[in-house]
Protein backbone atom coordinates (compact mmCIF):
# COMPACT_ATOMS: atom_id res chain seq x y z
CA UNK A 1 0.00 0.00 0.00
CA UNK A 2 2.68 2.52 0.96
CA UNK A 3 4.41 2.13 -2.40
CA UNK A 4 1.13 2.11 -4.26
CA UNK A 5 1.55 2.88 -7.92
CA UNK A 6 -0.80 5.61 -9.06
CA UNK A 7 -1.30 4.22 -12.53
CA UNK A 8 -3.14 1.51 -14.41
CA UNK A 9 -6.81 0.56 -14.49
CA UNK A 10 -9.51 2.92 -13.28
CA UNK A 11 -7.70 5.92 -14.85
CA UNK A 12 -5.59 5.93 -11.68
CA UNK A 13 -3.02 8.72 -11.57
CA UNK A 14 -4.04 10.19 -14.92
CA UNK A 15 -4.99 13.85 -15.07
CA UNK A 16 -8.47 14.22 -16.54
CA UNK A 17 -8.68 18.01 -16.40
CA UNK A 18 -7.90 21.08 -14.30
CA UNK A 19 -9.50 22.34 -11.12
CA UNK A 20 -8.99 25.32 -8.82
CA UNK A 21 -11.24 23.82 -6.17
CA UNK A 22 -9.23 21.17 -4.38
CA UNK A 23 -5.95 19.33 -3.96
CA UNK A 24 -5.81 15.74 -2.71
CA UNK A 25 -2.57 14.32 -1.36
CA UNK A 26 -0.43 17.28 -2.41
CA UNK A 27 0.25 19.75 0.41
CA UNK A 28 -0.28 20.49 4.11
CA UNK A 29 -2.35 17.77 5.70
CA UNK A 30 -3.08 16.45 2.21
CA UNK A 31 -6.43 18.07 1.45
CA UNK A 32 -7.14 21.69 0.59
CA UNK A 33 -10.28 23.51 -0.60
CA UNK A 34 -9.47 26.64 -2.66
CA UNK A 35 -6.08 26.79 -0.90
CA UNK A 36 -7.34 26.27 2.66
CA UNK A 37 -6.24 23.20 4.59
CA UNK A 38 -9.22 21.04 5.53
CA UNK A 39 -8.09 20.85 9.18
CA UNK A 40 -7.96 24.67 9.32
CA UNK A 41 -11.48 24.84 7.88
CA UNK A 42 -12.76 22.14 10.27
CA UNK A 43 -11.34 24.07 13.26
CA UNK A 44 -12.19 27.59 12.21
CA UNK A 45 -15.07 27.67 9.74
CA UNK A 46 -18.67 26.56 9.40
CA UNK A 47 -20.05 24.35 6.63
CA UNK A 48 -22.00 27.31 5.23
CA UNK A 49 -18.72 29.26 4.91
CA UNK A 50 -17.18 26.28 3.09
CA UNK A 51 -20.18 26.06 0.73
CA UNK A 52 -19.81 29.77 0.01
CA UNK A 53 -16.07 29.28 -0.56
CA UNK A 54 -16.61 26.46 -3.04
CA UNK A 55 -19.29 28.37 -4.96
CA UNK A 56 -17.51 31.74 -4.94
CA UNK A 57 -13.78 31.00 -4.58
CA UNK A 58 -13.42 33.12 -1.40
CA UNK A 59 -14.58 32.84 2.21
CA UNK A 60 -17.47 35.21 2.99
CA UNK A 61 -17.38 38.32 5.18
CA UNK A 62 -19.79 38.30 8.14
CA UNK A 63 -22.32 40.32 6.12
CA UNK A 64 -22.07 37.93 3.16
CA UNK A 65 -22.37 34.88 5.43
CA UNK A 66 -25.46 36.20 7.21
CA UNK A 67 -27.11 36.96 3.87
CA UNK A 68 -26.16 33.52 2.52
CA UNK A 69 -27.50 31.67 5.57
CA UNK A 70 -30.75 33.63 5.39
CA UNK A 71 -31.06 32.79 1.71
CA UNK A 72 -30.58 29.08 2.43
CA UNK A 73 -33.00 29.09 5.36
CA UNK A 74 -35.70 30.62 3.15
CA UNK A 75 -35.28 27.78 0.63
CA UNK A 76 -35.72 24.82 3.02
CA UNK A 77 -39.37 23.88 2.60
CA UNK A 78 -40.37 21.25 0.04
CA UNK A 79 -43.08 21.70 -2.60
CA UNK A 80 -46.27 19.74 -1.84
CA UNK A 81 -45.82 17.66 -5.02
CA UNK A 82 -42.39 16.52 -3.84
CA UNK A 83 -43.76 15.63 -0.40
CA UNK A 84 -46.40 13.49 -2.12
CA UNK A 85 -43.74 11.69 -4.17
CA UNK A 86 -41.67 11.07 -1.01
CA UNK A 87 -44.75 9.69 0.76
CA UNK A 88 -45.09 7.08 -1.97
CA UNK A 89 -41.54 5.73 -1.59
CA UNK A 90 -41.63 2.61 0.62
CA UNK A 91 -39.73 2.28 3.90
CA UNK A 92 -37.79 -0.57 2.30
CA UNK A 93 -36.25 1.76 -0.31
CA UNK A 94 -32.56 2.59 -0.14
CA UNK A 95 -32.29 6.17 1.17
CA UNK A 96 -29.79 6.97 -1.59
CA UNK A 97 -32.51 6.12 -4.09
CA UNK A 98 -34.76 8.53 -2.21
CA UNK A 99 -32.11 11.26 -2.54
CA UNK A 100 -31.74 10.50 -6.24
CA UNK A 101 -35.50 10.72 -6.79
CA UNK A 102 -35.73 13.86 -4.64
CA UNK A 103 -33.03 15.67 -6.65
CA UNK A 104 -34.48 14.52 -9.94
CA UNK A 105 -38.09 15.39 -9.07
CA UNK A 106 -37.15 18.85 -7.78
CA UNK A 107 -35.55 19.36 -11.19
CA UNK A 108 -38.96 18.75 -12.76
CA UNK A 109 -40.70 21.24 -10.50
CA UNK A 110 -38.07 23.97 -10.48
CA UNK A 111 -35.89 23.36 -13.56
CA UNK A 112 -32.66 25.21 -14.13
CA UNK A 113 -33.77 27.13 -17.24
CA UNK A 114 -30.30 28.40 -18.11
CA UNK A 115 -26.85 28.53 -16.54
CA UNK A 116 -27.48 31.97 -15.00
CA UNK A 117 -29.61 30.02 -12.49
CA UNK A 118 -26.86 27.58 -11.49
CA UNK A 119 -26.18 29.09 -8.06
CA UNK A 120 -29.90 29.19 -7.30
CA UNK A 121 -30.29 25.52 -8.27
CA UNK A 122 -27.25 24.48 -6.19
CA UNK A 123 -28.42 26.46 -3.16
CA UNK A 124 -31.94 25.09 -3.48
CA UNK A 125 -30.63 21.52 -3.37
CA UNK A 126 -28.31 22.36 -0.47
CA UNK A 127 -31.23 23.82 1.49
CA UNK A 128 -33.71 21.07 0.58
CA UNK A 129 -31.66 17.86 0.91
CA UNK A 130 -31.93 17.50 4.72
CA UNK A 131 -35.72 17.71 4.44
CA UNK A 132 -35.88 15.36 1.45
CA UNK A 133 -34.08 12.70 3.48
CA UNK A 134 -35.84 13.18 6.81
CA UNK A 135 -39.35 13.84 5.43
CA UNK A 136 -39.25 10.47 3.69
CA UNK A 137 -37.55 8.72 6.61
CA UNK A 138 -39.94 9.87 9.30
CA UNK A 139 -43.03 9.42 7.14
CA UNK A 140 -42.13 5.90 6.07
CA UNK A 141 -40.58 4.69 9.34
CA UNK A 142 -42.49 6.61 12.04
CA UNK A 143 -45.67 7.64 10.25
CA UNK A 144 -44.89 11.27 11.12
CA UNK A 145 -45.36 14.08 8.62
CA UNK A 146 -42.68 16.56 9.66
CA UNK A 147 -42.56 20.32 9.21
CA UNK A 148 -39.60 20.81 6.84
CA UNK A 149 -38.72 24.21 8.30
CA UNK A 150 -36.79 24.63 11.57
CA UNK A 151 -35.28 27.58 13.41
CA UNK A 152 -31.80 25.96 13.39
CA UNK A 153 -29.55 28.34 11.48
CA UNK A 154 -26.96 25.74 10.40
CA UNK A 155 -27.52 22.93 7.92
CA UNK A 156 -26.14 20.36 10.38
CA UNK A 157 -28.39 21.54 13.22
CA UNK A 158 -31.37 21.72 10.85
CA UNK A 159 -30.83 18.11 9.76
CA UNK A 160 -30.57 16.85 13.35
CA UNK A 161 -33.69 18.71 14.42
CA UNK A 162 -35.68 17.38 11.45
CA UNK A 163 -34.54 13.87 12.31
CA UNK A 164 -35.39 13.91 16.00
CA UNK A 165 -37.88 16.77 16.37
CA UNK A 166 -35.66 18.12 19.16
CA UNK A 167 -33.00 20.84 19.28
CA UNK A 168 -29.60 19.11 19.08
CA UNK A 169 -26.87 19.56 21.70
CA UNK A 170 -24.01 21.95 20.99
CA UNK A 171 -21.65 18.97 20.65
CA UNK A 172 -23.87 17.31 18.03
CA UNK A 173 -24.25 20.58 16.11
CA UNK A 174 -20.48 21.00 16.14
CA UNK A 175 -19.75 17.44 14.96
CA UNK A 176 -22.30 17.64 12.13
CA UNK A 177 -20.68 20.90 11.04
CA UNK A 178 -17.22 19.33 11.02
CA UNK A 179 -18.48 16.22 9.25
CA UNK A 180 -20.16 18.25 6.51
CA UNK A 181 -16.93 20.20 6.01
CA UNK A 182 -14.85 17.01 5.78
CA UNK A 183 -17.12 15.46 3.15
CA UNK A 184 -17.66 18.64 1.10
CA UNK A 185 -15.12 18.29 -1.69
CA UNK A 186 -12.53 15.84 -2.97
CA UNK A 187 -11.31 16.69 -6.46
CA UNK A 188 -12.01 14.12 -9.23
CA UNK A 189 -13.48 11.31 -7.12
CA UNK A 190 -15.96 9.01 -8.90
CA UNK A 191 -19.16 10.91 -8.08
CA UNK A 192 -17.69 14.33 -8.85
CA UNK A 193 -16.28 13.05 -12.10
CA UNK A 194 -19.76 11.72 -12.93
CA UNK A 195 -21.15 15.22 -12.34
CA UNK A 196 -18.47 16.77 -14.54
CA UNK A 197 -19.03 14.31 -17.39
CA UNK A 198 -22.73 15.12 -17.29
CA UNK A 199 -22.02 18.88 -17.11
CA UNK A 200 -19.70 18.60 -20.11
CA UNK A 201 -22.68 17.72 -22.32
CA UNK A 202 -24.20 21.07 -21.21
CA UNK A 203 -26.87 19.25 -19.23
CA UNK A 204 -28.71 20.87 -16.31
CA UNK A 205 -27.59 21.02 -12.67
CA UNK A 206 -30.25 18.58 -11.43
CA UNK A 207 -29.16 15.90 -13.92
CA UNK A 208 -25.52 16.32 -12.91
CA UNK A 209 -26.35 15.98 -9.22
CA UNK A 210 -28.73 13.05 -9.76
CA UNK A 211 -26.01 11.15 -11.63
CA UNK A 212 -23.45 11.95 -8.93
CA UNK A 213 -25.77 10.55 -6.23
CA UNK A 214 -25.91 7.28 -8.18
CA UNK A 215 -22.10 7.09 -8.22
CA UNK A 216 -21.75 7.94 -4.53
CA UNK A 217 -24.22 5.19 -3.58
CA UNK A 218 -21.80 2.29 -4.16
CA UNK A 219 -19.89 0.69 -1.25
CA UNK A 220 -16.51 1.42 -2.84
CA UNK A 221 -17.30 5.15 -2.55
CA UNK A 222 -19.79 6.90 -0.21
CA UNK A 223 -21.63 3.73 0.74
CA UNK A 224 -18.57 2.64 2.74
CA UNK A 225 -19.62 4.51 5.92
CA UNK A 226 -22.78 2.41 6.14
CA UNK A 227 -20.91 -0.79 5.32
CA UNK A 228 -18.29 0.02 7.99
CA UNK A 229 -21.06 0.47 10.56
CA UNK A 230 -22.63 -2.88 9.66
CA UNK A 231 -19.24 -4.50 10.12
CA UNK A 232 -18.17 -2.96 13.46
CA UNK A 233 -21.59 -3.65 14.99
CA UNK A 234 -20.95 -7.36 14.50
CA UNK A 235 -17.74 -7.26 16.54
CA UNK A 236 -18.18 -8.02 20.24
CA UNK A 237 -14.88 -6.59 21.49
CA UNK A 238 -11.55 -5.23 20.20
CA UNK A 239 -10.11 -8.77 20.36
CA UNK A 240 -13.08 -10.21 18.48
CA UNK A 241 -12.68 -7.45 15.85
CA UNK A 242 -9.10 -8.54 15.17
CA UNK A 243 -10.03 -12.22 14.89
CA UNK A 244 -12.96 -11.55 12.57
CA UNK A 245 -11.03 -9.12 10.40
CA UNK A 246 -8.22 -11.63 9.99
CA UNK A 247 -10.82 -14.14 8.77
CA UNK A 248 -12.28 -11.57 6.36
CA UNK A 249 -8.86 -10.88 4.88
CA UNK A 250 -8.24 -14.61 4.64
CA UNK A 251 -11.46 -14.87 2.60
CA UNK A 252 -10.15 -11.95 0.44
CA UNK A 253 -13.04 -9.71 1.50
CA UNK A 254 -12.71 -5.94 1.25
CA UNK A 255 -12.82 -4.13 4.57
CA UNK A 256 -15.02 -1.10 4.08
CA UNK A 257 -13.72 2.23 5.36
CA UNK A 258 -10.08 1.35 4.63
CA UNK A 259 -7.77 2.27 1.78
CA UNK A 260 -7.94 5.03 -0.77
CA UNK A 261 -7.47 5.55 -4.49
CA UNK A 262 -5.10 8.52 -4.03
CA UNK A 263 -3.78 8.81 -0.46
CA UNK A 264 -0.88 6.49 0.28
CA UNK A 265 -0.41 6.39 4.04
CA UNK A 266 -3.35 8.24 5.61
CA UNK A 267 -6.53 10.15 4.87
CA UNK A 268 -6.27 13.57 6.57
CA UNK A 269 -9.98 13.57 7.36
CA UNK A 270 -9.65 10.47 9.54
CA UNK A 271 -7.70 12.00 12.41
CA UNK A 272 -10.29 14.79 12.64
CA UNK A 273 -13.44 12.67 12.70
CA UNK A 274 -11.72 10.08 14.91
CA UNK A 275 -11.16 12.72 17.60
CA UNK A 276 -14.83 13.72 17.48
CA UNK A 277 -15.94 10.09 17.56
CA UNK A 278 -13.96 9.60 20.78
CA UNK A 279 -15.62 12.66 22.36
CA UNK A 280 -19.07 11.48 21.27
CA UNK A 281 -18.40 8.00 22.67
CA UNK A 282 -17.57 9.54 26.07
CA UNK A 283 -20.72 11.64 25.98
CA UNK A 284 -22.76 8.58 24.90
CA UNK A 285 -21.53 6.79 28.03
CA UNK A 286 -20.39 3.66 26.20
CA UNK A 287 -17.38 3.99 23.97
CA UNK A 288 -17.04 0.28 23.14
CA UNK A 289 -17.78 0.95 19.46
CA UNK A 290 -15.00 3.53 19.43
CA UNK A 291 -12.58 1.08 21.10
CA UNK A 292 -13.53 -1.58 18.54
CA UNK A 293 -12.92 0.92 15.73
CA UNK A 294 -9.48 1.75 17.12
CA UNK A 295 -8.66 -1.98 17.23
CA UNK A 296 -9.73 -2.30 13.57
CA UNK A 297 -7.49 0.63 12.63
CA UNK A 298 -4.48 -0.89 14.42
CA UNK A 299 -5.08 -4.33 12.96
CA UNK A 300 -5.42 -3.12 9.36
CA UNK A 301 -2.29 -1.01 9.59
CA UNK A 302 -0.24 -3.76 11.26
CA UNK A 303 -1.31 -6.50 8.87
CA UNK A 304 -1.93 -4.76 5.53
CA UNK A 305 -0.58 -1.20 5.93
CA UNK A 306 -4.10 -0.09 5.08
CA UNK A 307 -5.39 3.04 6.83
CA UNK A 308 -8.85 4.38 7.70
CA UNK A 309 -10.39 6.66 5.10
CA UNK A 310 -12.90 9.43 5.86
CA UNK A 311 -15.72 6.92 6.18
CA UNK A 312 -14.49 4.63 8.93
CA UNK A 313 -14.77 6.74 12.10
CA UNK A 314 -17.78 8.52 10.66
CA UNK A 315 -19.65 5.27 11.31
CA UNK A 316 -19.18 5.32 15.10
CA UNK A 317 -19.52 9.12 15.25
CA UNK A 318 -22.90 9.13 13.51
CA UNK A 319 -24.02 6.13 15.55
CA UNK A 320 -23.19 7.90 18.84
CA UNK A 321 -25.33 10.83 17.63
CA UNK A 322 -28.30 8.48 17.22
CA UNK A 323 -28.38 8.68 13.43
CA UNK A 324 -29.82 5.55 11.79
CA UNK A 325 -27.18 3.72 9.73
CA UNK A 326 -29.20 3.90 6.52
CA UNK A 327 -28.98 7.71 6.60
CA UNK A 328 -25.16 7.83 6.74
CA UNK A 329 -24.57 8.03 2.99
CA UNK A 330 -27.42 10.52 2.39
CA UNK A 331 -25.66 12.88 4.86
CA UNK A 332 -22.62 12.58 2.60
CA UNK A 333 -24.89 13.76 -0.25
CA UNK A 334 -26.00 16.83 1.77
CA UNK A 335 -22.34 17.78 2.05
CA UNK A 336 -20.78 16.68 -1.25
CA UNK A 337 -23.51 18.51 -3.16
CA UNK A 338 -21.33 21.59 -2.63
CA UNK A 339 -18.29 20.00 -4.28
CA UNK A 340 -20.36 18.50 -7.10
CA UNK A 341 -22.11 21.78 -7.91
CA UNK A 342 -18.85 23.75 -7.73
CA UNK A 343 -17.30 21.30 -10.20
CA UNK A 344 -20.31 21.58 -12.52
CA UNK A 345 -19.87 25.37 -12.51
CA UNK A 346 -16.13 25.03 -13.10
CA UNK A 347 -16.65 22.58 -15.96
CA UNK A 348 -19.17 24.91 -17.57
CA UNK A 349 -16.81 27.87 -17.29
CA UNK A 350 -14.27 26.21 -19.59
CA UNK A 351 -16.08 23.35 -21.25
CA UNK A 352 -15.21 20.72 -23.77
CA UNK A 353 -17.30 17.56 -23.88
CA UNK A 354 -15.56 14.77 -21.91
CA UNK A 355 -15.17 11.94 -24.33
CA UNK A 356 -12.11 9.72 -23.85
CA UNK A 357 -11.08 6.89 -26.15
CA UNK A 358 -11.07 3.15 -25.53
CA UNK A 359 -8.55 0.46 -26.46
CA UNK A 360 -10.52 -2.06 -28.49
CA UNK A 361 -10.10 -5.69 -27.33
CA UNK A 362 -13.09 -7.27 -29.11
CA UNK A 363 -13.62 -9.55 -32.12
CA UNK A 364 -11.92 -8.98 -35.46
CA UNK A 365 -14.16 -7.48 -38.17
CA UNK A 366 -16.73 -10.07 -39.35
CA UNK A 367 -19.94 -10.16 -41.35
CA UNK A 368 -23.46 -10.98 -40.20
CA UNK A 369 -24.50 -14.57 -41.05
CA UNK A 370 -28.16 -15.11 -41.91
CA UNK A 371 -29.96 -16.11 -38.69
CA UNK A 372 -30.70 -19.63 -40.05
CA UNK A 373 -26.92 -20.33 -40.18
CA UNK A 374 -25.99 -19.16 -36.63
Ligand SMILES: CC(=O)SCCNC(=O)CCNC(=O)[C@H](O)C(C)(C)COP(=O)(O)OP(=O)(O)OC[C@H]1O[C@@H](n2cnc3c(N)ncnc32)[C@H](O)[C@@H]1OP(=O)(O)O
Pocket residue numbers: 001004219220221222224253254255256257258259260261262306309310311
Ligand atom coordinates in the same frame (compact mmCIF):
# COMPACT_ATOMS: atom_id res chain seq x y z
C1 LIG B 1 -15.12 8.80 0.84
C2 LIG B 1 -14.62 7.66 0.01
O1 LIG B 1 -15.17 7.37 -1.02
S1 LIG B 1 -13.25 6.91 0.55
C3 LIG B 1 -13.32 5.29 -0.14
C4 LIG B 1 -14.42 4.49 0.49
N1 LIG B 1 -14.37 3.10 0.05
C5 LIG B 1 -14.03 2.09 0.88
O2 LIG B 1 -13.74 2.26 2.04
C6 LIG B 1 -14.09 0.70 0.27
C7 LIG B 1 -12.88 -0.14 0.66
N2 LIG B 1 -11.70 0.32 -0.03
C8 LIG B 1 -11.48 -0.03 -1.33
O3 LIG B 1 -12.23 -0.81 -1.95
C9 LIG B 1 -10.28 0.55 -2.04
O4 LIG B 1 -9.27 0.84 -1.10
C10 LIG B 1 -10.62 1.83 -2.84
C11 LIG B 1 -11.81 1.58 -3.75
C12 LIG B 1 -10.99 2.97 -1.89
C13 LIG B 1 -9.41 2.25 -3.63
O5 LIG B 1 -9.20 1.25 -4.59
P1 LIG B 1 -7.79 1.07 -5.32
O6 LIG B 1 -7.19 2.40 -5.60
O7 LIG B 1 -8.02 0.15 -6.45
O8 LIG B 1 -6.97 0.34 -4.17
P2 LIG B 1 -5.42 -0.01 -4.13
O9 LIG B 1 -4.82 0.10 -5.49
O10 LIG B 1 -4.85 0.80 -3.06
O11 LIG B 1 -5.42 -1.51 -3.68
C14 LIG B 1 -4.21 -2.12 -3.42
C15 LIG B 1 -4.43 -3.49 -2.83
O12 LIG B 1 -5.01 -3.36 -1.53
C16 LIG B 1 -6.22 -4.06 -1.46
N3 LIG B 1 -7.16 -3.27 -0.73
C17 LIG B 1 -7.41 -1.94 -0.90
N4 LIG B 1 -8.35 -1.55 -0.05
C18 LIG B 1 -8.69 -2.64 0.67
C19 LIG B 1 -9.62 -2.85 1.68
N5 LIG B 1 -10.39 -1.87 2.13
N6 LIG B 1 -9.72 -4.09 2.22
C20 LIG B 1 -8.96 -5.09 1.77
N7 LIG B 1 -8.06 -4.95 0.80
C21 LIG B 1 -7.93 -3.73 0.25
C22 LIG B 1 -6.68 -4.18 -2.89
O13 LIG B 1 -7.56 -5.27 -3.07
C23 LIG B 1 -5.38 -4.35 -3.61
O14 LIG B 1 -4.95 -5.67 -3.48
P3 LIG B 1 -4.39 -6.48 -4.74
O15 LIG B 1 -3.22 -5.67 -5.22
O16 LIG B 1 -4.07 -7.80 -4.17
O17 LIG B 1 -5.53 -6.49 -5.72
Ligand SMILES: O=C([O-])CC(=O)C(=O)O
Pocket residue numbers: 183185186188189190221260261262309310
Ligand atom coordinates in the same frame (compact mmCIF):
# COMPACT_ATOMS: atom_id res chain seq x y z
O1 LIG C 1 -11.37 10.72 -3.66
C1 LIG C 1 -11.89 9.59 -3.71
O2 LIG C 1 -11.62 8.75 -4.58
C2 LIG C 1 -12.89 9.18 -2.71
C3 LIG C 1 -12.99 10.11 -1.55
O3 LIG C 1 -12.24 10.03 -0.60
C4 LIG C 1 -14.02 11.14 -1.58
O4 LIG C 1 -14.71 11.31 -2.58
O5 LIG C 1 -14.16 11.85 -0.57
